[in-house]
Amino acid sequence: MTTDLMPNRYRPGETKLPEREAALIARRDAVLGASYRLQYSTPVHFVRGEGMWLYDPDGRAYLDFYNNVPSLGHCHPEVTAAMAEQAALISANTRYLEPRLVDYAERLVATFPAAMDRVVFTCTGSESNDLALRIARHVSGNEGVIVSSYAYHGTSAAVAAVSPNLGDAVRLSPSVRMIDLPGPEGVPAGEAEAHFTAQVRAAIHDLDRRGIGVAALLFDSIFSSDGVWTDPPGFIAGGVEAVRAAGGLVIADEVQPGFGRTGSHMWGFQRHGIVPDLATLGKPMGNGFPIGAVVGRRDPMESFGQTARYSNTFAGSTVGIAAADAVLTVLKRDDIPGHAVRMGARMCDGLATLGERHAMLQEVRHAGLFIGVDIGTADTPAHRRRSMALDVVNSMRDEGVLISTTGANEDTLKVRPPLVCQPDHIDRFIETLDIVLGRVASEQ
Numbered sequence: 543m544t545t546d547l548m549p550n551r552y553r554p555g556e557t558k559l560p561e562r563e564a565a566l567i568a569r570r571d572a573v574l575g576a577s578y579r580l581q582y583s584t585p586v587h588f589v590r591g592e593g594m595w596l597y598d599p600d601g602r603a604y605l606d607f608y609n610n611v612p613s614l615g616h617c618h619p620e621v622t623a624a625m626a627e628q629a630a631l632i633s634a635n636t637r638y639l640e641p642r643l644v645d646y647a648e649r650l651v652a653t654f655p656a657a658m659d660r661v662v663f664t665c666t667g668s669e670s671n672d673l674a675l676r677i678a679r680h681v682s683g684n685e686g687v688i689v690s691s692y693a694y695h696g697t698s699a700a701v702a703a704v705s706p707n708l709g710d711a712v713r714l715s716p717s718v719r720m721i722d723l724p725g726p727e728g729v730p731a732g733e734a735e736a737h738f739t740a741q742v743r744a745a746i747h748d749l750d751r752r753g754i755g756v757a758a759l760l761f762d763s764i765f766s767s768d769g770v771w772t773d774p775p776g777f778i779a780g781g782v783e784a785v786r787a788a789g790g791l792v793i794a795d796e797v798q799p800g801f802g803r804t805g806s807h808m809w810g811f812q813r814h815g816i817v818p819d820l821a822t823l824g825k826p827m828g829n830g831f832p833i834g835a836v837v838g839r840r841d842p843m844e845s846f847g848q849t850a851r852y853s854n855t856f857a858g859s860t861v862g863i864a865a866a867d868a869v870l871t872v873l874k875r876d877d878i879p880g881h882a883v884r885m886g887a888r889m890c891d892g893l894a895t896l897g898e899r900h901a902m903l904q905e906v907r908h909a910g911l912f913i914g915v916d917i918g919t920a921d922t923p924a925h926r927r928r929s930m931a932l933d934v935v936n937s938m939r940d941e942g943v944l945i946s947t948t949g950a951n952e953d954t955l956k957v958r959p960p961l962v963c964q965p966d967h968i969d970r971f972i973e974t975l976d977i978v979l980g981r982v983a984s985e986q
Contacts, residue, residue, distance in 0.1 A: 549928065549952045550935055552580040562599070563587055581946070583936045591616025594960055594967050596944070605943045607959040607971050610912075613801055613826030614872055615960045621829045621868045628864035636663065636858040643858055646867045651837060653808045653870075655817045660843040663858030664834040667797035667824025668696030673836050674820045675700055675758060677846040678791040684755030685717040688745045688785065692950045693720075694767040695760060695795055704760060707767045717754050719745035721781075725771040725907075726950065734773075739780030746788045756790035763810030764799035769949030770907050770914025770956065772804075775813045782816050791842060792816070797824035797834070798912070801869070802879035802961060805886055805910025813909060829869050833862035878961050882910035885963055889913060892972035900979040902930060911963070914948065915955040927953035930982060937978040943971055 552567075559567070563585060570578065586604065588596045593615040596604045606616070614621060634640060647661050664670045679685055687704045689695070694707035702708055703715040714720075721741035724734035746756050759781060765771040782792050799810030800823055811818055820838035827833050834857075836843075846852075856862070872878065886908055893915060897903045904916040917934060918927030931953045938945055948956040959967065 550581060550932055550947055552583060552585045557584050582939045594963055605967060605970055607957050608944045608946050609960065610798060610958045611825045612830045613961050614829050614869060615962045618829055620872060621865055624864040624868035625831060625861055628861045633859055633861045635855050640860055642860065642867065643863050646863050649870055654837055657817055657839050658821065658837050660840050661835050661837045662852065664854060665832045665857050666834050667822060668698045668701055670822035670824055670834040670836050671695045671701045671795060672698045673852060674793045674822050677820060677842050678758035678793060680846045680850060681842045682757045682789050682791060684757040684789065686719065686749035686754040686756040687717060688719050688721060688742060688756065688759045690761060690765055690768050691720045691722050692768045693762060719749060721745055723765060723768055723771050724777060726769060731774045734777040735780050738777050739784060742781035742784045746784060756785055756788045758791045758793050759785040760793045760795060762795040762798060764804065764909060764912055766798045767948060769954045770912060772907050772909040776815050778814050779816055791819040794818040794821045796821050801826045802873055802882055803910055803912050805879055805883035808879060827869065828862055828865035831862055831865040833866050882961050885968060886910045888965060888968045892968060896972065896976055896979065900983065902983055903979060911959060911961055913957040917953050917955060924951050927951060931955060933982045934978055937981060938974060941974045941978060943974045
């Protein structure tokens with residue numbers, strides 16, 4: 543497992559930059575904290591965005607196939623208009639009566655299974671996961687949290703402590719237990735559920751032995767940070783049952799796979815045929831405006847709310863609700879999940895064709911428009927696979943197409959374009975990747 547906190551990043555001195563960008567980086571370094579990093583070996587500098595495209599100061603267009611935050615594309619006109627209109631009227635909080643808040647809450651929970659009929663708003667996915675853990679620990683009376691071995695669930699102190707992805711310097715809570723996923727372990731599909739269930743049961747047993755108990759199974763329903771492990775659908779079901787039998791809650795982190803990205807369903811957990819106790823929402827909810835939520839079953843939400851205080855000034859603000867409401871309107875009206883199915887299939891057809899020509903392109907995993915592509919062969923050492931994947935990402939950036947990497951070894955290409963991408967965008971991506979794979983292979 544790599545210890546580099548952001549392997550796909552700019553490293554001073556390794557790349558010669560134009561004076562304009564070099565001067566701006568020097569100013570950044572002089573005023574921003576050391577935790578800030580710039581993506582790509584040659585940083586990108588953007589001044590505006592529109593739909594699938596980002597533009598640098600010289601007018602060069604970059605095709606964005608990585609950014610899931612503007613799920614409907616950059617600066618979607620209906621979303622930006624809704625925000626501007628509301629901001630010109632009033633920006634208020636949830637302690638005042640406001641019909642649009644209730645209207646949106648009703649529309650949002652209607653997209654979930656009937657058992658999940660309560661929502662609490664937050665500002666970010668990190669806040670959503672933080673609140674979900676508070677609820678789970680309150681209701682269960684336990685502290686233990688089970689997560690996948692390379693999970694990422696946010697940046698607050700509580701969720702950083704259950705996010706192995708953040709690196710060795712970020713200490714995990716003693717009440718966390720990590721489990722290995724069947725895919726990265728090479729477990730056959732027919733044995734995947736049994737493997738996952740066994741891992742969860744072992745974690746529960748250890749937590750109980752130590753007097754900690756299990757409060758929650760917390761999982762990103764597409765396991766994006768672990769390398770995008772989507773299949774087989776339903777492999778988590780036995781682990782879900784085991785956690786509930788032990789008195790814990792099931793939390794589906796939908797920050798990345800939610801809002802139709804997986805295509806066949808609005809929410810990633812639905813692919814697995816389960817109904818969690820809580821689901822956490824974030825990034826794409828406001829198409830870039832910071833708004834999130836926890837949607838859940840009535841009993842745990844009521845139990846927590848009646849005995850513990852949660853107030854968040856900006857969570858559920860009228861401007862945030864206007865943005866989120868516009869996003870949901872477009873998602874439903876334009877059948878964005880169905881579009882994600884069609885575009886995801888086109889993407890995978892193109893990748894299959896590339897796989898016949900390029901040996902370094904290995905397994906492709908996807909659900910809708912969330913795609914993971916393994917780079918390197920089984921005989922390629924781990925450090926070389928990682929280096930090759932990073933070379934592909936940075937060469938794609940040089941060609942004007944943005945993607946990134948994921949997985950414990952960062953040797954999986956992470957591809958998640960805005961959900962409004964069209965066939966010509968897919969074709970441009972495939973054509974560029976074809977060129978880049980050939981170039982990287984020739985340099986090995």
